[in-house]
Amino acid sequence: MLSVLLNSPANTTINYLPIVIQLVVAIGFVAFMMSVTHLLGPKRRTSDKLANFESGIESVGNARQPMAIKYFLVAILFVLFDVEVIFFYPYAVNFKALGKEGFLAVLMFVAFFLVGFIYIRKRGALDWEE
Amino acid sequence: MILIITASIIGVVLLFASFLLKHTSSLLHLVTVLFAALFGVAIWEALQPTAILTQSFYLDAIRVDRFTNQFNVLITGCLFLYILLMKKHIAAVGKYKAEYFALIAFIMVGIFMLSSFNSLLVMFLGIEIVSIPQYILAGSDKENLKSTEASLKYFLMGAFSTGFLLMGITLLYGATGNFMVSEFNFLQATSINPIALGGVLLLIVAFGFKVSAAPMHLWTPDVYDGTPTPFTAFMATIVKVAAFVGFMRLFQTSFTAISSSWSLVLAVVIALTLFVGNITAVFQQSVKRMLAYSSIAQAGFMLFAIISLNAIGRQGMLVYTVAYSVASICFFAILIKMKDYTYDGFNGLAKKQPFIAALATIYMLSLAGIPLTGGFMAKYYMLKAVLFEGSYMWLAIFALLMAAVSVYYYFKVIIAMYFKEGEAAMIDSFTKEEKLYLTIGALALLVVGIFPSLLTGTI
Amino acid sequence: MPIQYYIFLSLALFSIGVMGTMMRRNAIIIFMCIELMLNAVNLLMVAFSNYWENSNAQIFVFFIMVVAAAEVAVGLAIITLVYRKVNSVDINILNRLKN
Numbered sequence: 001m002l003s004v005l006l007n008s009p010a011n012t013t014i015n016y017l018p019i020v021i022q023l024v025v026a027i028g029f030v031a032f033m034m035s036v037t038h039l040l041g042p043k044r045r046t047s048d049k050l051a052n053f054e055s056g057i058e059s060v061g062n063a064r065q066p067m068a069i070k071y072f073l074v075a076i077l078f079v080l081f082d083v084e085v086i087f088f089y090p091y092a093v094n095f096k097a098l099g100k101e102g103f104l105a106v107l108m109f110v111a112f113f114l115v116g117f118i119y120i121r122k123r124g125a126l127d128w129e130e
Numbered sequence: 131m132i133l134i135i136t137a138s139i140i141g142v143v144l145l146f147a148s149f150l151l152k153h154t155s156s157l158l159h160l161v162t163v164l165f166a167a168l169f170g171v172a173i174w175e176a177l178q179p180t181a182i183l184t185q186s187f188y189l190d191a192i193r194v195d196r197f198t199n200q201f202n203v204l205i206t207g208c209l210f211l212y213i214l215l216m217k218k219h220i221a222a223v224g225k226y227k228a229e230y231f232a233l234i235a236f237i238m239v240g241i242f243m244l245s246s247f248n249s250l251l252v253m254f255l256g257i258e259i260v261s262i263p264q265y266i267l268a269g270s271d272k273e274n275l276k277s278t279e280a281s282l283k284y285f286l287m288g289a290f291s292t293g294f295l296l297m298g299i300t301l302l303y304g305a306t307g308n309f310m311v312s313e314f315n316f317l318q319a320t321s322i323n324p325i326a327l328g329g330v331l332l333l334i335v336a337f338g339f340k341v342s343a344a345p346m347h348l349w350t351p352d353v354y355d356g357t358p359t360p361f362t363a364f365m366a367t368i369v370k371v372a373a374f375v376g377f378m379r380l381f382q383t384s385f386t387a388i389s390s391s392w393s394l395v396l397a398v399v400i401a402l403t404l405f406v407g408n409i410t411a412v413f414q415q416s417v418k419r420m421l422a423y424s425s426i427a428q429a430g431f432m433l434f435a436i437i438s439l440n441a442i443g444r445q446g447m448l449v450y451t452v453a454y455s456v457a458s459i460c461f462f463a464i465l466i467k468m469k470d471y472t473y474d475g476f477n478g479l480a481k482k483q484p485f486i487a488a489l490a491t492i493y494m495l496s497l498a499g500i501p502l503t504g505g506f507m508a509k510y511y512m513l514k515a516v517l518f519e520g521s522y523m524w525l526a527i528f529a530l531l532m533a534a535v536s537v538y539y540y541f542k543v544i545i546a547m548y549f550k551e552g553e554a555a556m557i558d559s560f561t562k563e564e565k566l567y568l569t570i571g572a573l574a575l576l577v578v579g580i581f582p583s584l585l586t587g588t589i
Numbered sequence: 590m591p592i593q594y595y596i597f598l599s600l601a602l603f604s605i606g607v608m609g610t611m612m613r614r615n616a617i618i619i620f621m622c623i624e625l626m627l628n629a630v631n632l633l634m635v636a637f638s639n640y641w642e643n644s645n646a647q648i649f650v651f652f653i654m655v656v657a658a659a660e661v662a663v664g665l666a667i668i669t670l671v672y673r674k675v676n677s678v679d680i681n682i683l684n685r686l687k688n
Binding site for chain 2 (some may be wrong): 597603606607610616619620623626627629630633634637639640642645646648649652653659660663664667668670671672675677680683
């Protein structure tokens with residue numbers, strides 16, 4: 001079996017057999033352990049045990065309460081600026097090939113980026129306290 | 131190309147203008163100067179000796195040709211007229227005055243990309259740059275629930291159609307292996323790839339959403355009605371025409387060879403658009419809503435340029451750009467001063483303001499397509515284009531019938547102004563400059579109606 | 590793997606997105622379905638890019654992601670605005686207010 005695996009050419013279906021075995025074993029182990037603990041463990045359900053564990057302090061109120069809208073604003077701005085950075089990946093790969101012209105283009109991209117950042121700073125989107 | 135850069139810079143400058151200029155009047159002066167500069171750059175670029183050649187930029191992703199230059203001049207001209215007439219009203223919409231103008235400048239960047247793309251990537255970016263600021267403009271009147279509703283509806287519909295657009299682009303890429311519209315190699319293929327055909331159909335659906343062709347028009351009346359009127363005037367005219375130019379550019383350069391497989395679908399879409407737009411417009415009580423449906427009806431005529439796939443269609447598109455945009459913008463400029471947006475609100479306007487009523491009559495006649503106005507010539511070119519192509523005689527006859535229906539609801543406004551007694555209450559009076567700009571608009575319509583070759587002669 | 594598998598998978602995802610957009614009533618869920626449509630497109634783009642052995646489409650995917658992020662920013666802001674006004678993101682409420 002093993003010799004078949006080692007001698008077979010790359011990229012055939014048989015190469016994936018160890019992964020399948022690993023997967024079956026992992027899932028089987030998890031399922032086995034969970035069912036065993038469920039069957040063997042003692043069951044004592046009280047209201048204290050069902051409450052959320054908050055480091056020993058009694059929990060207060062609902063977790064889904066409204067947050068400050070500022071938080072939302074910062075999160076959205078983070079997403080925008082975060083995603084724009086992916087354009088650096090293709091540039092990093094072709095850094096040498098693109099040369100001076102590519103560098104200037106990226107510089108312009110960053111400049112537009114900064115314009116947006118200066119704008120949101122001046123608008124006060126990042127001022128936490130008012 | 132310089133035009134795209136200029137428009138971006140104008141957008142950035144206006145973004146920061148709100149921090150530097152405290153007074154609305156100085157802001158409005160700056161806006162006028164900047165948009166006049168944009169118009170000037172468009173004319174300058176079209177007058178270059180190289181303007182009649184096809185130039186390519188950025189690895190051939192952008193191609194500027196003669197049609198692009200002509201269209202850019204006309205659309206920036208319409209924009210300048212729009213800014214002159216509406217700047218006061220735009221500044222009155224809400225708190226962030228300079229930002230509204232900045233968004234309009236950014237939309238212009240997208241429009242210039244739509245008139246010059248050669249890569250589907252640039253087309254996609256152009257459409258998105260045009261769409262996303264529009265969602266904001268639609269919801270700019272934050273106190274008004276109708277505006278917010280329009281914004282949400284427009285956003286959901288726009289994002290939905292973006293999904294179709296992208297799927298169409300992807301399927302085309304899957305069929306051909308590149309994004310360059312001028313090089314689609316399935317054009318030479320003898321048999322049609324089903325993946326490519328699916329892509330073309332999805333693109334028709336996506337563009338149908340953007341230009342509000344039936345049955346993808348359902349968002350249009352609510353959105354145009356809820357949006358603050360100055361921005362409705364922008365969305366229904368300049369942006370819509372630009373979307374048509376993008377649509378036409380893509381289909382005329384890439385899909386001519388396989389037109390037999392999609393043109394019947396488009397013909398059905400056109401017939402539906404003409405029918406729904408005109409018939410529903412008849413039953414409207416509000417003039418603003420009537421204009422929304424009439425923009426759907428006019429979209430049906432503009433779609434002729436896409437189905438006919440010839441040079442006459444391209445010329446017709448240019449005439450339509452001016453005739454439709456100028457008439458609608460000027461009429462919106464009158465409508466925005468009225469207290470009551472229903473037909474009854476116009477009762478007796480001719481007695482109170484004879485000059486304004488006469489101008490409004492010219493705009494309505496042009497939209498209805500009465501001879502000697504630009505609207506007639508626009509419709510004439512479109513019908514000529516589709517008859518030249520030969521296979522859609524029934525569509526042309528149906529369009530004529532529907533144009534006759536449209537006369538009814540446009541004339542209702544004229545009848546209300548001239549033959550009914552009433553107050554015609556206005557919020558605000560017209561200044562001297564505004565009257566001048568409105569007159570220039572009416573003259574432009576008449577000139578285009580009598581000498582359309584001024585616009586089309588050089589193509 | 591044959592390219593057909595990718596086409597079927599992403600068309601299935603795309604259809605789920607389309608159906609969800611048309612059938613659900615919650616604006617946030619509609620929005621998530623639209624994002625699902627875009628991600629189905631991304632998957633297909635990358636698969637085709639591999640099939641044609643050029644990387645054009647992978648760059649296109651970057652652009653789709655960035656545009657989607659911009660759309661998210663605007664869209665969530667609009668939904669927040671609606672929620673503050675009517676205390677709900679159900680789109681039926683908006684239709685009721687039409688007339």
